[in-house]
Amino acid sequence: AEVDYIIVEATGVANPIDILVACQDPLLVDAFSSIETIGLVDSVRFIKRHDNTAQTKALMEDQVRASQTILVNKVDLIEDDAQLQMVIEDIKALSPKSRIVLTQYGETLKTIEKGANAQNVDVTGFHSHTHAHYTSLQY
Numbered sequence: 504a505e506v507d508y509i510i511v512e513a514t515g516v517a518n519p520i521d522i523l524v525a526c527q528d529p530l531l532v533d534a535f536s537s538i539e540t541i542g543l544v545d546s547v548r549f550i551k552r553h554d555n556t557a558q559t560k561a562l563m564e565d566q567v568r569a570s571q572t573i574l575v576n577k578v579d580l581i582e583d584d585a586q587l588q589m590v591i592e593d594i595k596a597l598s599p600k601s602r603i604v605l606t607q608y609g610e611t612l613k614t615i616e617k618g619a620n621a622q623n624v625d626v627t628g629f630h631s632h633t634h635a636h637y638t639s640l641q642y
Contacts, residue, residue: 520569541574542570543574550589567601570601572602573594602614
């Protein structure tokens with residue numbers, strides 16, 4: 504049987520750029536016709552990301568930068584339209600070509616069309632300094 508899709512669900516504290524880099528390994532790269540990263544943003548926590556450590560804030564922003572589609576969840580918990588617009592503008596600044604989808608309880612409310620021509624993220628030469636370094640070997 505031929506595989507149509509492979510879905511990798513990373514933890515909330517994973518940097519998707521590391522996963523994208525792994526998918527570009529010479530042993531794997533020809534196995535994929537397209538790689539898309541879908542990021543899930545908790546809108547309330549994203550607004551307050553500056554209250555976190557620099558490492559956590561950087562991770563949250565890296566997750567947005569690495570995503571071609573960004574689901575902005577919990578928009579019903581945002582205080583007003585100005586705050587929601589600020590979240591959208593911040594996401595656009597971090598990932599200007601991404602598709603942004605507003606959700607509530609995980610259900611789509613509205614797709615922000617401006618970024619609908621999402622492109623794959625170029626991770627060539629990217630190295631994030633906000634993660635632990637591990638080496639794994641397989642024998």
